[in-house]
Amino acid sequence: MADYNKPIPDPDPYTTGPFWEGAKQGKLMLPRCTVCNRVHFYPRTICPHCHSDSLEWIEASGEGYLHTFAVQHRAFGGWADEVPFVTAYIDLKEGDRMFTVLRGVDASKPETIKIGSKVKVEFEKATDEVHIPFWRVVS
Amino acid sequence: MPSNPSMSAAIVGAAEADRIGYLETPKTATMMHVEAIRNVCKQTGIKVSQIEAVFSAGVSPQIAEYLGIHPKFFDTTSVGGCSFEMHVHHALAAINSGICDVALVTHGEIGWSARATKGRGTGRASGGDPWVPDALWSNPYGVTGAPSNYSHSMTRHMHQWGSREEDFAQIAITTRDWATLNPRAIMQSKDTNPAGGPLTMADYKASRYISWPLHLLDCCLVTDHGGAVLVASADVARSLGTKPVWIAGAGENTSHSNMLEMEDFTATSAKASGEAAYKMAGMGPGDMEMAMIYDSFTITAAITAEMLGLTPRGEGPSLWANGAAGPGGKFPVNTNGGGLSFNHSGMYGMQLLVEAYRQLSHTAEDGVNGLPGKQTNAKSCVVNGTGGSLSNTGTLVLVSD
């Protein structure tokens, strides 16, 4: 396997450990509050909706919708080789958002990319410990 | 019993470093601070030793030490370009509560010179914490700085409100028109910069995409700047030779830090900070005769116009349509030529303050360092800074004496 040449997260094991453990198994793990039952992202030690500290991790569907996007024409490091590429905010089916590089779209034709499109998560192995989530348009 | 601080303090002077823009010989950020401080002290007749409070984005103890003064009140709020509007808010509160009578708000930044100094002399620590949300959840995806983030907001605005790139282009074109009247502006003319002088829609459309849908001409400059304003109590303001510009209202707020938490990509906390400032002033958007609006990008200015009640929701760019916000228009906006065409060093909030002071004290044509600007007739101005990733806002309502 060629070395992953883009920025690799250096995960915080204290508040995000289960996310990265799940990612290694191809599962999207999200924190959910047991008081208000709402999911949040990024993971925290307090529910940003009701401020409870009673949180659990759930395996999410890995499905979502495209909220908004941009086409990056300028980038650095490993990403510089990929321009133009599409970055996007994803509305998670379970609630809240994630950021990603969007796959399954033509960056040279932004007018063909539709906000609201259905997307699915996939993971790319960057190191043995860190598998990075990416989202792909599925129609 | 708390009292409304409205009008209890005034901006009594506003100055810049000796040279700003693309400096041929690099300077350090501290040098830019000190030049501006020396100039504002000269302008007002206030001695450095009379400064009782120091406000800056991150470096107030360092600046106080460098000047050899021992302020009894200081604040290093550093939340991006709106920091300086917040500093004025905080200075107003401190003066109203009797803690001090003379406060310095100071700025020095070398967005341009840092290329030549290889990042040295910026006064900023390097390196980041890998465990913060940006590092874990955004940076792995190739985003690099403000344009790559703000573009997502413009896409959503176009989707949600039907705005078109031609609408945003009008902001860039009108703002450039102001720059052509300001000899301090990088883009004043072909003499000041090969890309300077008036802009056309064709120029806009031909400019390359930095982060679609942001064209290069939707984006601010990256320059050097130093600026300083002095805020003083009413008694001190009345004793000086300069014209005071009164702080009628001030407010600040935040909607998120990382864009992941930006609930509505077409709205900012300027709605909340603007409402607070208008309420303190007992005024509303209809009472404003001009605006100084942070234009890191055209989308920033457009959304802010909506948030401040200057246009209906979704119609921010209409404020600039047909040159209405330009020279000779009915509502002047960004009369210095903006961050888009005048000067933008990284945190542009100080440039907003300097220009608002010049307009409302009717000294724009007196010149800064010998270079005059274009005077409007406005006697009230709403000033709004935006910092971070459309994250934080500081709003001021300023009025002429």
Ligand SMILES: [Zn+2]
């Ligand atoms: Zn909760």
